[in-house]
Amino acid sequence: MEIKTHHLAHQPLLGTPIEIIDEEKAVVKLVGIENMVVDDHGLVHGGFTFGLADYAAMLAVNDPNVVIVGANVSFVAPVQRGDVMIAEALVAQVRNKKRVVNVVVNVRDKTVFRGELTCFVLEKHVLDE
Secondary structure (H helix, E strand, O other), X not given: OOOOOOOOOOHHHHOEEEEEEOOOEEEEEEEOOHHHEOOOOOEEOHHHHHHHHHHHHXXXXXXXXXXXXXXXXXXXXXXXXXXXXXXXXXEEEEEOOEEEEEEEEXXXXXXXXXXXXXXXXXXOOOOOO
């Protein structure tokens, strides 16, 4: 399992890679921690669930120059403090530099997030001039 992208990602906030199959699939785990909670009910902000999905998509493509350019997502159910989220990302389409990645995030056996993320693999890093 070689990580070729986002190698400095902070795992407590974006997730821990469990499985990576180059340019095809990634599975990433993230636990809803206190710093993610937005209210007294223990609700985890959806941005962390999205961040997990984004990170899983980047790892599924697994190229150092991959960037996300768009997303069509649905937040299906809430996530709470302590929940263990598992994101599974699968590259569904490859067309030149474009990659379409389908991502599902589950907590136990319940889906909490679904998305289609559009990525591009650039010739060089997005911040290189």
